[in-house]
Amino acid sequence: MKKKYQKYDRIYKENAVKLSYEKNSIKESAEELGIRSSLICRWRKEYEKFGAGSFLGSGYDRIHPDNKKIFDLQKKSKESELRYEILKKASFCLHQGNLVIYNFIKENEDKYSILKMCEILEVGYGRYHRWKKNGISKKKQYIFLLKKDIVTIFFRFKRHYGRNKITDELHKLGYKICKEQVTIYMRKLGLKRVARRKFKITTNSCHNNCIAPNLLNREFKVNAPSKVWVSDITYIQTSRGFLYLTIIMDLYDRKIIGWSLSFSLFTRTTTLPAFEMASANREASKGLLFHSDRGVQYANKIFVAKLDSYKCIRSMSRKGSSIDNAVAESFFNTLKRELIHRKNTLISQKIMKEEIAEFIENWYNRKRIHSALNFKTIEQFNAANGL
Incomplete structure (x- = not known):
């Protein structure tokens, strides 16, 4: 006893x-x-x-009463240091949900008090022990992984993807989820795509040059490459004036096959070099329909002669109707939303040229998925069609 x-x-x-x-x-x-x-x-x-x-x-x-004040100050200082140390180590998981925080606490039980970690990281002490004993339900695991993948996709594509494209990417990962659910989770996670901005029309159609009828007539679906090319010009402001970007796109796969950056709007610096690049990258077959707006760069005799030499058929939007060239306009909208308007300050012309080249050649033409291509990249679309 x-x-x-x-x-x-x-x-x-x-x-x-x-x-x-x-x-x-x-x-x-x-x-x-x-x-x-x-x-x-x-x-x-x-x-x-x-x-x-x-x-x-x-x-x-x-502690002796005479030393109590000093002791209390030292105690508070140690608690603050401990709090900072725990928060610093756990900073990576603070916004990833309780599951990640629980795992952090479990991994650090031998270093810190469980009660103290739960208090500092604002999770329930009892809930942590229930999780440790019983684990996490399959539903909660699914939601946790879903949220993590939504965040990963959103930032991998530079905050440009909205619910439709994110939903499609989730389907590729095996999730069965609708667009409305993705919207709810994006709202909860505070994810909002970069907003679109309007831009000015720069087309000068006040001339008496060679105008062509609207043969394209908004038929933007094409069944083979080099049947229809569309082109347009936009301005881009830099810290030292404007740059003018001319692009030529093949409507079949939406690839930018030719482009030119210039300091002026002359034909020799805009449409001509862009067309020369396009014809070098992709054969301009006989009977190719070349569509543009009524800008003087497309209607003057020099550029018309260039198109004629390749046996191209000319097509132009109706006056004041940007929708007739909607696909080219849409590209510029994407460019400005995903690259230009994200910057808080104007950058130099040299840096802007480098970034536009990177955007067109490596991002838009290779990595970005396109809704018009059934949410595939251009390379995936062409591979699926045997090109």
């Missing part, structure tokens, strides 16, 4: 210490109280060291 030890409260211990000072010896006071002399010796040492801060029991800090 285990021996039972008697417990003495704080008041009893203080009175015993005071009595020991009044008697001739510790032994005499111990005999009067009916306790061991060693207890009184131990109590006296504690009382001499901590005074009124003695005999507070387990879980309490023993």
Whole structure:
């Protein structure tokens, strides 16, 4: 049978210490109280060291009242350092949901107090232990992984993808989810695609040059490459004036096959070099329909002669109808939304040229998925069609 030890409260211990000072010896006071002399010796040492801060029991800090302020400041400082240390180590998981936080706490149980980590990271102590004991439900695991993949897709495509394209990417990963659900999760995660901005029309159609009828007639679906090319020009503001971007797109796969950046709007710096690049990258077959707006760069005799030399058929939008060249306009909308309008300050012409080249050749023509291509990249679309 285990021996039972008697417990003495704080008041009893203080009175015993005071009595020991009044008697001739510790032994005499111990005999009067009916306790061991060693207890009184131990109590006296504690009382001499901590005074009124003695005999507070387990879980309490023993400190002399004269040093309490310094002790409290030191304690707060240590708690602040500990809080900073935990938050610094756990910063990567603070916005990734409780599951990631729970895993962090579990991995650091031998370093920090579980209660303290739960308090600092604002998760329930009881919930953590239930998770540790029972794990997480399959539904919660699914939602956690879904949210993680939505965030990954959103930032991988530079915040340009809305719910439709993100939904399509999730379908490729095996998720069965509708666009409305993606909208809800994006709203909860605070994900919002880069907003579109309007841009000015730069077409100069006030001339008496060679105008062609609208043969394309908004038939933007084409069943083979080099049947229809569309072209347009836009302006881009830099820190030192404007740049003018001319593009030529093949309607079949929406690839930018020719483009030119210039400081002026002359034909020799806009449409001619863009067409030369396009014809070098993709054969301009006989009977190719070349569609553009009524800008003077497309209607002057020099450019018309160039098209005639390749046996191209000319087509132009009706006056004041940008929808007739909607696909080319849509590209510029994408370019400005995904590259130009994201910048808070104007950049130099040199840097802008480099970034536009990177955007067209590496992003738009290779990596970006296109809704018109059934949410495939241009390379995936052409591979699927044997090109």
